[in-house]
Amino acid sequence: MDDNNKPGPLRSRPTLRELAYFGGVSLVLLVSLAIAPAKNYFSDWRHYQKSYLKIAAERQSGTLVRSFHGGIRQTWIAKLGVVDRCESCHVNMNGALVGATAQPFRKHPPIPHEIDQFGCVTCHRGQGPATSVEEAHYTTEAWEQPLLPAKYLESGCGQCHLGPLEGAPKLSEGRNLLSSMGCVHCHNVSQPDGNQLTPGDNPPPLTHIAEKTSREWIYAWIKNPQAYAASASMPNFLLNDQDAADISAFLMAQSTPSAASKVKIKPVAAASPSGADAATEATTLYGASFCSSCHAVQNEAGNLVGGNFGPELTRVGNKVNPDWLRRWLNNPAAYHPDTRMPHYRMDDKQVALLSTFLLAKKDNDLLANVHLSPSTADSVAHGKKLVTEAGCAACHQINGVNPPQNFAPDLTRVGSRALAQVVFAPGMKHNLPDYIAAKIHDPRSFGPGLKMPKFTLTDSQTDALATALLAQTDRAATYPKELIISGARPSNYHPGGDAGKLMDDLRCLSCHAINGNGGDMAPDLTWEGSAVQRAWLEEFLKNPNTLRPALIRRMPKFNLNPREIKTLADYISVAYQGPGFDSQTLDTHSLNADSAARGKQLFYSKYGCQSCHIADYKNDKGYVGPALTSVGTRLTPVWTYKWLKDPNALRAGTLMPNFGLKDEEARDLTAFLMTLKAKQGGGK
Amino acid sequence: MKRLGLLIFAAALLLAGCRHSSPQTPKPAAYGTQITEVSGGKQLAQVGSPLPQPLVLQVNGADGNPVTGALVTFHGDGVQFTPAQALTDSSGQVTVEAQLGYNPGDYQVTAETPKSGGGAASMSLREIALGYEQTVGRMLNDKYCIRCHDPESTPERVSNLDNLSPAPHQFTDGATLNRISDADLTNMIAHGGPALNKSPQMPAYGATLKPAEIKAMLSYIRTIADPPYQTPGVKYGK
Numbered sequence: 001m002d003d004n005n006k007p008g009p010l011r012s013r014p015t016l017r018e019l020a021y022f023g024g025v026s027l028v029l030l031v032s033l034a035i036a037p038a039k040n041y042f043s044d045w046r047h048y049q050k051s052y053l054k055i056a057a058e059r060q061s062g063t064l065v066r067s068f069h070g071g072i073r074q075t076w077i078a079k080l081g082v083v084d085r086c087e088s089c090h091v092n093m094n095g096a097l098v099g100a101t102a103q104p105f106r107k108h109p110p111i112p113h114e115i116d117q118f119g120c121v122t123c124h125r126g127q128g129p130a131t132s133v134e135e136a137h138y139t140t141e142a143w144e145q146p147l148l149p150a151k152y153l154e155s156g157c158g159q160c161h162l163g164p165l166e167g168a169p170k171l172s173e174g175r176n177l178l179s180s181m182g183c184v185h186c187h188n189v190s191q192p193d194g195n196q197l198t199p200g201d202n203p204p205p206l207t208h209i210a211e212k213t214s215r216e217w218i219y220a221w222i223k224n225p226q227a228y229a230a231s232a233s234m235p236n237f238l239l240n241d242q243d244a245a246d247i248s249a250f251l252m253a254q255s256t257p258s259a260a261s262k263v264k265i266k267p268v269a270a271a272s273p274s275g276a277d278a279a280t281e282a283t284t285l286y287g288a289s290f291c292s293s294c295h296a297v298q299n300e301a302g303n304l305v306g307g308n309f310g311p312e313l314t315r316v317g318n319k320v321n322p323d324w325l326r327r328w329l330n331n332p333a334a335y336h337p338d339t340r341m342p343h344y345r346m347d348d349k350q351v352a353l354l355s356t357f358l359l360a361k362k363d364n365d366l367l368a369n370v371h372l373s374p375s376t377a378d379s380v381a382h383g384k385k386l387v388t389e390a391g392c393a394a395c396h397q398i399n400g401v402n403p404p405q406n407f408a409p410d411l412t413r414v415g416s417r418a419l420a421q422v423v424f425a426p427g428m429k430h431n432l433p434d435y436i437a438a439k440i441h442d443p444r445s446f447g448p449g450l451k452m453p454k455f456t457l458t459d460s461q462t463d464a465l466a467t468a469l470l471a472q473t474d475r476a477a478t479y480p481k482e483l484i485i486s487g488a489r490p491s492n493y494h495p496g497g498d499a500g501k502l503m504d505d506l507r508c509l510s511c512h513a514i515n516g517n518g519g520d521m522a523p524d525l526t527w528e529g530s531a532v533q534r535a536w537l538e539e540f541l542k543n544p545n546t547l548r549p550a551l552i553r554r555m556p557k558f559n560l561n562p563r564e565i566k567t568l569a570d571y572i573s574v575a576y577q578g579p580g581f582d583s584q585t586l587d588t589h590s591l592n593a594d595s596a597a598r599g600k601q602l603f604y605s606k607y608g609c610q611s612c613h614i615a616d617y618k619n620d621k622g623y624v625g626p627a628l629t630s631v632g633t634r635l636t637p638v639w640t641y642k643w644l645k646d647p648n649a650l651r652a653g654t655l656m657p658n659f660g661l662k663d664e665e666a667r668d669l670t671a672f673l674m675t676l677k678a679k680q681g682g683g684k
Numbered sequence: 685m686k687r688l689g690l691l692i693f694a695a696a697l698l699l700a701g702c703r704h705s706s707p708q709t710p711k712p713a714a715y716g717t718q719i720t721e722v723s724g725g726k727q728l729a730q731v732g733s734p735l736p737q738p739l740v741l742q743v744n745g746a747d748g749n750p751v752t753g754a755l756v757t758f759h760g761d762g763v764q765f766t767p768a769q770a771l772t773d774s775s776g777q778v779t780v781e782a783q784l785g786y787n788p789g790d791y792q793v794t795a796e797t798p799k800s801g802g803g804a805a806s807m808s809l810r811e812i813a814l815g816y817e818q819t820v821g822r823m824l825n826d827k828y829c830i831r832c833h834d835p836e837s838t839p840e841r842v843s844n845l846d847n848l849s850p851a852p853h854q855f856t857d858g859a860t861l862n863r864i865s866d867a868d869l870t871n872m873i874a875h876g877g878p879a880l881n882k883s884p885q886m887p888a889y890g891a892t893l894k895p896a897e898i899k900a901m902l903s904y905i906r907t908i909a910d911p912p913y914q915t916p917g918v919k920y921g922k
Binding site: 101109112149150167168169170460463605606610611612621622624648655657660 | 733819848877887903
């Protein structure tokens with residue numbers, strides 16, 4: 001300090017006090033100037049790089065130490081908007097330092113992308129350019145999107161992969177739920193390629209509801225749908241008693257007669273069988289019609305048995321009017337033109353049996369305590385107001401209420417929503433994933449006046465939905481087109497002509513896909529005409545006994561008449577032909593007895609086909625694949641040959657592996673399989 | 685000197701305050717001598733995800749009967765428990781949810797209950813987290829392999845294991861599979877059983893699966909092996 005103590009040229013000699021101040025200020029200045037380099041010197045990344053080198057040196061790995069390039073390491077990918085410095089601390093991402101398990105030195109687990117082509121924040125979020133642990137990972141004042149919790153990581157994949165993605169089950173499940181739970185009735189969710197998610201549920205129209213059910217049931221249902229059916233996807237609107245009563249009054253009041261109501265049905269007594277025999281017969285009919293392929297019933301142990309394609313039937317007797325049920329079983333489309341339920345051609349006796357069987361499925365306590373005061377003009381008007389406000393018409397068709405437009409917030413960019421725009425519930429953590437998950441789990445926890453109803457979801461379903469929504473980012477919308485991988489979209493194919501009408505009546509497309517349109521419950525029929533023999537097809541349509549006894553979901557028997565069977569078989573065998581199923585691919589004359597003998601050898605010895613298939617009921621036991629005991633009457637030789645050569649090319653996603661057969665092996669196997677004929681023409 | 689004393693006093697107060705604000709430990713009403721698993725061990729979950737089923741443990745007394753009101757504390761590197769501490773219910777059991785951490789692989793979960801005379805009884809469970817590669821492997825397993833390699837039958841998926849002779853190995857069978865090298869397992873998946881002089885009933889998947897998928901399958905098999913698979917070669921600590 002004494003060095004500064006020199007006389008100034010302009011002033012008289014400074015006092016000691018002035019000098020002390022001057023010295024103090026200089027010191028502060030020096031220290032503050034030193035802060036920046038010191039901060040740099042003591043930065044997190046330098047610390048970690050030193051530790052890394054120390055571990056490498058301890059392992060006496062000279063090459064690792066020599067090849068290490070210190071300093072800030074940055075990945076810059078302009079087209080993705082990525083500036084990442086994560087590798088400044090995470091220096092061992094490639095795993096050169098073997099066996100390091102503690103962060104930040106852990107090796108990145110294998111993923112299908114190169115890190116230097118996509119960066120880190122693309123999937124993990126967080127702040128790429130930050131160079132301190134705190135700023136890179138957590139919510140700070142300057143940065144509100146912290147690192148994404150691991151359970152939502154698949155949302156990163158979903159920014160480019162817009163369809164179902166193998167290896168990202170949560171994302172795929174979440175997208176399915178957005179569609180199947182009907183979220184997208186109210187919320188718009190558009191993807192970067194312009195595809196808008198569409199609802200996958202099929203909410204019934206309420207325009208004729210008075211025919212179907214009672215006001216008491218409507219009241220109980222809208223109060224708590226899951227009390228009626230645990231698997232119901234209808235959410236709970238948490239209505240009070242008065243509001244629920246008024247809504248039920250309005251729904252009954254707006255109902256008009258349906259086309260089905262004009263159909264004459266026989267009085268119950270005339271056709272109604274009774275007694276133990278009838279009950280057995282009805283149970284058999286329920287089984288033979290494969291109702292449980294689509295509908296579930298809770299068994300005595302409390303487990304749901306059956307499919308979830310149609311509504312649960314555990315307490316259906318509490319819900320439906322007997323006359324409505326008989327008309328419905330007679331022809332569902334007369335009541336609900338867009339139903340997915342096929343038109344079974346049941347006779348009066350079958351309808352009576354099945355309706356009696358279904359009506360017995362009831363819980364006497366369900367509606368025991370529902371006593372509604374008669375509806376008045378006021379209650380109907382109030383009910384209509386509530387129905388309009390709650391947006392019921394977004395899902396259900398209702399007389400006098402138009403479907404609301406832009407009813408709920410658009411979720412197209414919800415994965416990048418700024419936290420400043422988010423209203424958090426009291427006591428919750430201020431970050432986006434938690435907000436989205438909480439909003440899905442219990443929307444009304446954000447305030448009693450909010451409209452969004454409470455859905456019945458498991459925790460893992462909530463996580464899956466949050467994952468799918470977190471994929472809807474701003475970032476994804478700016479990605480170059482070539483990175484975006486669109487999902488398959490259904491075509492608008494519908495079969496034409498008389499057969500088309502028949503197939504529509506039978507709702508074939510509810511379960512089977514044809515030319516890119518239809519369900520995935522049953523085999524794709526696009527090339528069915530090339531696959532199966534005409535005689536077998538007719539026999540199968542007459543009496544569809546299953547090829548796979550182990551399956552629960554099976555083709556029901558529709559009681560088709562001979563003319564209908566001929567129409568369908570004609571159409572399928574002519575219209576649904578695939579390319580290259582001709583004599584050039586396989587000369588059927590080469591399928592002789594020698595060839596078949598060689599094929600049998602291949603079947604049993606070289607390829608062990610009997611481990612999954614049964615060619616002979618006496619010796620073979622495998623039933624992963626269909627039984628082949630009558631395959632020679634079922635499949636065409638050329639389909640069999642092409643199938644053996646490359647099953648996945650004929651039916652994507654089949655379990656049958658591609659054995660890489662040589663041409664002559666496939667030919668010999670085909671020859672053998674064609675010798676496996678049914679005992680008496682077709683069928684079994 | 686007085687000031688220093690005051691400072692220390694203030695610091696002590698602050699520390700005491702901090703301790704109070706930490707989550708309260710439930711007070712045990714009883715003590716057991718032994719803790720056992722009821723269910724929840726050896727589950728699979730994706731990284732960072734909750735285990736599909738909760739962990740259920742039971743505390744027994746010296747007489748072998750369940751103890752109500754015993755304190756059970758859960759630990760596990762990277763594992764989050766809700767709640768991390770709980771008292772046993774009237775049947776002597778505690779049920780907690782567990783969420784695994786960011787890394788694929790094994791997680792060791794330890795449950796501890798204090799004994800009346802001091803010390804503690806404890807037990808460990810193994811849980812397995814699946815990363816991307818193992819998740820792909822599991823999906824392939826569930827599609828192609830499970831029908832023959834898993835004895836469990838459901839109405840939707842009847843097991844074919846009993847129909848095969850020799851019976852296929854379950855993928856959890858570490859005692860057998862851990863002794864087969866990566867190269868041999870890869871060959872068996874790609875070229876079928878005969879590639880290693882094994883049963884032709886194991887088909888070749890080399891033309892069906894991509895090499896990356898076979899690698900994913902291998903990774904899945906190694907991850908779920910019981911006893912756990914040890915990577916051959918140099919082992920380092922942290």
